[in-house]
Amino acid sequence: MIADVPRRAPSSPLAAQIRVISALFMRELLTRFGRSRVGYIWLIGEPLMLALMISALHWASGSHLPNDLPTFLFYGMGYVPFLMFRSIASRGAAAVTSNISLLFHRSITLLDLMIARNIMETLVCMTLVALFVLGGMLTIGEIPHHPGQLILGLVLSALLGHGLAMLLGSLQVFVEFTERLVHPFTYILMPISAPFYMVETMPPNVREMLLWNPLVHINEMNRWSMFGDRIVPHYDLGYVMIWVLGLNLLGMAGLRAARPRLSMSD
Amino acid sequence: MxxxxxxxxxxxxxxxxxxxxxxxxxxxxxxxxxxxxxxxxxxxxxxxxxxxxxxxxxxxxxxxxxxxxxWPIGGGYGIQSSLTGIANARFIARLYGMPLQRTEEFVADFSELGPYFREPVRTYSSGMLSRLLMALSFAVDxxxxxxxxxxxxxxxxxxxxxxxxxxxxxxxxxxxxxxxxxxxxxxxxxxxxxxxxxxxxxxxxxxxxxxxxxxx
Known part of the structure; x- marks a missing residue:
């Protein structure tokens, strides 16, 4: 009996890639959050705590928002997507050099590793946002103005982070020093991405500078999707799409160029 | 060929x-x-x-x-040492499109790891690691x-x-x-x-x- 294993049927390239990504996804869940059920709660619980703290701090500092926007929800909804973007960009960048052992399986590409990891980050963030929205609905009756576009906004910022992660991850293979720049870079990005303030309240020259950053557009769009016309949003969906496309194409090309240069010998 | x-x-x-x-x-x-x-x-x-x-x-x-x-079988290549033997068996099964249950049984049986099958691979001796690796690869056709x-x-x-x-x-x-x-x-x-x-x-x-x- 020990010798006999079922022969596999050949599968299409797409089916094979989905299989690889889902295997990596399951592995990612296990390695990051352990085997216990508590681990899965922690997966949501840890960033939730952080987001609740940040929102509570802003709320307690008594900052007043125009048009009676709910303070707590406003900051929470600004912070959570940025958290996702940051962890996709910085963790993803590290994924290239930290998973070399997995590349011993020929079917696994660097792109598969990135996709599996970032799908998980995105799902975690979506759950957090859903919890915040649900909390808002139950406590103050705040119903999202345009839920579909809110989801689109989150997906776009995940894709932006995904492209950046691929680009930074492959740069790391060529220039080792990049690794040290990833973290500071994501910190600098925070104040200039408008997660906690509105572009409308800025002077025109600052406004113009901010709008070079695609994350600003996404944050503005998300706020409008959430709070509707109590906000004057400044965003251009086409501009964001160009960034998403550009970063992803560059990132994929980067991974392709980086793969043969990764040393597999120990 | x-x-x-x-x-x-x-x-x-x-x-x-x-x-x-x-x-x-x-x-x-x-x-x-x-x-x-x-x-x-x-x-x-x-x-x-x-x-x-x-x-x-x-x-x-x-x-x-x-x-x-x-894949090249040896030295812990292609597996995750922080995961258990059984989790690695499931990973290999998913990755190569083999039935989960059967693969698990095959690997458990072939590697003879006993209770260690449910322990993280990093706790294995080199002989146990070899047995797991051979079992994992033989579980795929x-x-x-x-x-x-x-x-x-x-x-x-x-x-x-x-x-x-x-x-x-x-x-x-x-x-x-x-x-x-x-x-x-x-x-x-x-x-x-x-x-x-x-x-x-x-x-x-x-x-x-x-x-x-x-x-x-």
Whole structure:
């Protein structure tokens, strides 16, 4: 009996890639959050705590928002997507050099590793946002103005982070020093991405500078999707799409160029 | 069949510029072959195996693969040491599209890890790790198994089990084993080759190869 294993049927390239990504996804869940059920709660619980703290701090500092926007929800909804973007960009960048052992399986590409990891980050963030929205609905009756576009906004910022992660991850293979720049870079990005303030309240020259950053557009769009016309949003969906496309194409090309240069010998 | 045609591999090193570790390797592995490749430490055995596996590209040369080939089996390659044996079995099953339950049972049965199957792989001894690795790869219906020293730490009983599997699957399965140890090649292989100065010399007969290797 020990010798006999079922022969596999050949599968299409797409089916094979989905299989690889889902295997990596399951592995990612296990390695990051352990085997216990508590681990899965922690997966949501840890960033939730952080987001609740940040929102509570802003709320307690008594900052007043125009048009009676709910303070707590406003900051929470600004912070959570940025958290996702940051962890996709910085963790993803590290994924290239930290998973070399997995590349011993020929079917696994660097792109598969990135996709599996970032799908998980995105799902975690979506759950957090859903919890915040649900909390808002139950406590103050705040119903999202345009839920579909809110989801689109989150997906776009995940894709932006995904492209950046691929680009930074492959740069790391060529220039080792990049690794040290990833973290500071994501910190600098925070104040200039408008997660906690509105572009409308800025002077025109600052406004113009901010709008070079695609994350600003996404944050503005998300706020409008959430709070509707109590906000004057400044965003251009086409501009964001160009960034998403550009970063992803560059990132994929980067991974392709980086793969043969990764040393597999120990 | 797997065929390597004039394969060269260059490594860059910081001190000495670059250095060719493979200089024109020719090889042909057919179904049912059990080939041992002997070489001293640093001769390029593992590099050659990675090129066979298709996870490292040669600097120059052509490779044709007409069989499904395992990943290089040995040294903890391709598995996650923070996960348990069972989690790794599930990962391999998902990755290669094998039924989960069956693969788990096969690996548990073949590796004989007992309660350790549910412990993280990093707690394993080297013999246990080898048993897990061989079991994981035998759980998938590869046409060619690439073994990088994973068989060197098993005991006689485990060696017999591995030979039995290869015997039963001979119609489909080939094995390529690299080792610096002539004894292992003698135990598992029907033909052998020596990797020396970046080139591969094939011998019809294992004993002849071993004699030539030990005369080096």
């Amino acid at each position: 797997i065929e390597l045609e004039n394969v060269w591999k260059r490594f860059e090193s910081r001190q000495q510029g670059h250095r060719y570790i493979l200089r024109g390797v020719h090889a042909r592995i057919r179904r049912g072959d059990q080939v041992g490749i002997l070489g001293r430490n640093g001769a390029g055995k593992s590099t050659l195996l990675r090129i066979f596996a298709g996870v490292e590209a040669p600097t120059r040369g052509r490779i044709r693969r007409e069989m499904s080939i395992s 590869f046409d060619c198994y690439l073994v990088d020293e994973a068989l060197s730490t098993g005991d006689a009983r485990f060696a017999n089990k591995c030979r039995e599997v290869l015997e039963v699957r001979r119609a489909n399965a080939a094995m390529l084993l690299v080792s610096h140890n002539a004894g292992h090649v003698k135990k598992y292989c029907k033909t052998a080759a020596i990797l020396r100065n970046g080139m591969l010399e094939f011998y019809e007969d294992v004993d002849e190869a071993i004699a030539a290797y030990q005369g080096l």
